[in-house]
Amino acid sequence: MTVDSRRTDTRERALAVALELFAQQGYSVTSLREIAERLGVTKAALYFHFRTKEEILTAILRGYLDGIAALVAEAEAEPRSPERQERLLRRYAAHQEQWGSDLALLVRQNATEIHDLPIAAEIKEVMQSVITVVAPPGATAAQRLRVRTALTTFQVAALSALRDDEGDEAELREAALALALELVRGETAG
Amino acid sequence: MTVDSRRTDTRERALAVALELFAQQGYSVTSLREIAERLGVTKAALYFHFRTKEEILTAILRGYLDGIAALVAEAEAEPRSPERQERLLRRYAAHQEQWGSDLALLVRQNATEIHDLPIAAEIKEVMQSVITVVAPPGATAAQRLRVRTALTTFQVAALSALRDDEGDEAELREAALALALELVRGETAG
DNA sequence: GTCTATATATGGATAGAC
DNA sequence: GTCTATCCATATATAGAC
Numbered sequence: 443m444t445v446d447s448r449r450t451d452t453r454e455r456a457l458a459v460a461l462e463l464f465a466q467q468g469y470s471v472t473s474l475r476e477i478a479e480r481l482g483v484t485k486a487a488l489y490f491h492f493r494t495k496e497e498i499l500t501a502i503l504r505g506y507l508d509g510i511a512a513l514v515a516e517a518e519a520e521p522r523s524p525e526r527q528e529r530l531l532r533r534y535a536a537h538q539e540q541w542g543s544d545l546a547l548l549v550r551q552n553a554t555e556i557h558d559l560p561i562a563a564e565i566k567e568v569m570q571s572v573i574t575v576v577a578p579p580g581a582t583a584a585q586r587l588r589v590r591t592a593l594t595t596f597q598v599a600a601l602s603a604l605r606d607d608e609g610d611e612a613e614l615r616e617a618a619l620a621l622a623l624e625l626v627r628g629e630t631a632g
Numbered sequence: 633m634t635v636d637s638r639r640t641d642t643r644e645r646a647l648a649v650a651l652e653l654f655a656q657q658g659y660s661v662t663s664l665r666e667i668a669e670r671l672g673v674t675k676a677a678l679y680f681h682f683r684t685k686e687e688i689l690t691a692i693l694r695g696y697l698d699g700i701a702a703l704v705a706e707a708e709a710e711p712r713s714p715e716r717q718e719r720l721l722r723r724y725a726a727h728q729e730q731w732g733s734d735l736a737l738l739v740r741q742n743a744t745e746i747h748d749l750p751i752a753a754e755i756k757e758v759m760q761s762v763i764t765v766v767a768p769p770g771a772t773a774a775q776r777l778r779v780r781t782a783l784t785t786f787q788v789a790a791l792s793a794l795r796d797d798e799g800d801e802a803e804l805r806e807a808a809l810a811l812a813l814e815l816v817r818g819e820t821a822g
Numbered sequence: 823g824t825c826t827a828t829a830t831a832t833g834g835a836t837a838g839a840c
Numbered sequence: 841g842t843c844t845a846t847c848c849a850t851a852t853a854t855a856g857a858c
Binding site: 823824825826827828829830831832833834835836837838839840 | 841842843844845846847848849850851852853854855856857858
């Protein structure tokens with residue numbers, strides 16, 4: 443075997459474990475000890491891969507954010523039209539699905555902690571650009587509220603899917619997309 | 633003066649301070665020391681009024697929850713109709729406004745911590761009954777998603793109001809109510 | 823890359839005086 | 841009702857061996 447017995451993918455595994463724990467328990471409640479235990483290493487080992495606890499959270503957000511930024515860049519290359527609007531929403535929904543409900547939970551439940559990170563400004567900027575692409579130029583506050591609500595629909599669906607009595611995940615995802623489309627299409631009415 | 637120089641309203645003031653800090657920083661990040669400092673007392677003084685930190689959080693949620701439960705009870709006393717549905721939503725919006733954006737933030741940002749409290753079951757039950765009153769009996773998952781989204785609209789608006797570039801609070805509140813009504817009215821289409 | 827051991831800080835909570 | 845002082849658990853982070 444060319445692979446050393448010592449693990450060399452600890453960093454990636456740590457990010458996966460941290461994502462799950464940060465999402466389900468919260469960032470500040472989750473200790474490095476807990477993450478290390480799940481990985482089968484010690485706290486000190488984690489400090490070889492990350493300089494601080496915040497760096498772990500930042501690394502998780504990095505990949506997710508880059509994905510959204512790519513969606514926006516694609517959309518901005520196309521001419522403004524209802525079709526472009528719809529395509530972006532579908533890509534956004536697919537992106538959310540790909541990253542799973544854990545990341546939606548992570549962002550929602552650790553908003554304050556994330557707000558203090560250097561990456562926060564970038565997140566705000568990117569989400570702003572998502573809204574700008576979907577909402578018409580010079581949109582009113584009410585119209586922008588429709589777009590914001592449309593984007594949160596996927597989060598609401600992801601959270602509902604965690605309940606036993608709200609239907610299966612696929613069904614909810616489909617419903618969320620339909621609802622989001624309805625919201626942005628009706629935006630001239632806002 | 634019949635009022636003793638020693639404060640006798642520390643409990644209420646503590647709840648107000650805790651609400652603000654829990655909402656803006658998060659429950660687990662906020663220490664009792666910090667709450668005590670803002671009140672001008674020591675940690676030990678807080679323990680005269682509350683047995684644990686969790687009891688503070690629970691006490692905050694208590695008043696809010698009782699308010700919603702009262703709304704539901706009122707609605708359940710009326711016969712099912714589109715008017716009843718709309719009345720409940722308007723009362724719900726007014727209740728959210730009365731409690732302010734801090735409580736919306738508190739619930740949203742400390743969902744996991746709240747989930748572990750004894751009062752969590754009660755909260756889930758009450759929110760469930762809100763949905764049951766608004767959604768038609770035997771509603772599909774998609775229809776219930778519309779109702780859930782309608783209720784979160786007020787939160788989205790409250791959060792948007794905290795931004796400088798999203799219009800003033802009153803404007804957003806009005807838009808949120810209109811959007812929520814649109815969502816529940818169109819529910820047979822879901 | 824990972825370990826043991828430790829420095830250092832802070833948290834929730836309690837005891838007992840006033 | 842509030843204080844000082846303290847217990848105890850746990851946290852982040854580092855030092856240095858392997």
